[in-house]
Amino acid sequence: MTTMPGPVLGDLDARVAQRLATGGVRYTKGRRLVVRALGRAGGPRSAAELHGRLRPGIPLSSLYRTLTVLADAGVLARSHDGHGVALFELAEWLRGHHHHLVCVECGRVEDVDVGDEHERTLTGVVLAVGAAGDLEVTGHRIDIEGVCGACRA
Ligand SMILES: [Zn+2]
Ligand SMILES: [Zn+2]
Numbered sequence: 001m002t003t004m005p006g007p008v009l010g011d012l013d014a015r016v017a018q019r020l021a022t023g024g025v026r027y028t029k030g031r032r033l034v035v036r037a038l039g040r041a042g043g044p045r046s047a048a049e050l051h052g053r054l055r056p057g058i059p060l061s062s063l064y065r066t067l068t069v070l071a072d073a074g075v076l077a078r079s080h081d082g083h084g085v086a087l088f089e090l091a092e093w094l095r096g097h098h099h100h101l102v103c104v105e106c107g108r109v110e111d112v113d114v115g116d117e118h119e120r121t122l123t124g125v126v127l128a129v130g131a132a133g134d135l136e137v138t139g140h141r142i143d144i145e146g147v148c149g150a151c152r153a
Contacts, residue, residue, distance in 0.1 A: 012039050015094060016075050023073050030058050034066050035075065035090070043100065043110040044079050044087035081107040082145070092139075100143045105151035112144070 016035050017027045033054050038045065047067055051060050058066070067088050070076040077091045082104045089095065089111075097119075101110045114122065122142065130137035 012036070012090075012094065019075060020073055025069065025073050030062060030066050031070060033058065034063070034070065038076070038088065038090050041089070043108075044077075044081075044089035046081065046085050046087055050088075079109070081109050083107040099141075101148075102143050102145045103148035103151055104145050105147050108148055108150075109143075 012035065013027075013032065016031075020027050020031075033056075034050065037050055037054055047060065047063055050067075051057070051063055054063070067076065071078050071088065074091055075094065076088045079087045079089065079100075081087050082102045085107065087109060092098075095111075096113075098111045098113050101112050103109075122140070126140045127137050
């Protein structure tokens with residue numbers, strides 16, 4: 001198991017710009033800042049966390065708008081932390097397939113790449129369970145819950 005390397009940022013910008021252009025959405029400086037920050041992050045992040053990290057800073061209200069625009073355009077995926085706080089990350093077509101380690105104590109969520117062998121095993125289980133429920137499986141999202149090292153210390 002390894003943490004994910006982030007996407008190459010220059011390439012990331014080009015792919016996001018292209019996606020936004022097809023929807024007639026401009027890739028503004030603020031949107032670029034948010035996309036790059038999430039490209040460097042090791043997991044999904046809340047608006048409050050991003051707000052504390054963005055340099056130059058942008059007002060929280062426009063950060064919320066930016067996150068909504070990018071999510072609606074399919075650039076970001078929305079999820080929740082262990083406490084129900086909304087989180088944002090790069091969509092899977094940008095970030096690559098991965099899973100999440102969720103700390104039920106502090107709510108922290110980190111990306112994890114389970115590796116090819118475990119991924120094949122998971123996919124087999126998912127296909128079998130989906131077929132048993134008459135579902136034509138198109139993908140899966142699996143979060144692993146537990147207590148992180150910092151919270152156990
Ligand atoms: Zn924790
Ligand atoms: Zn998987």
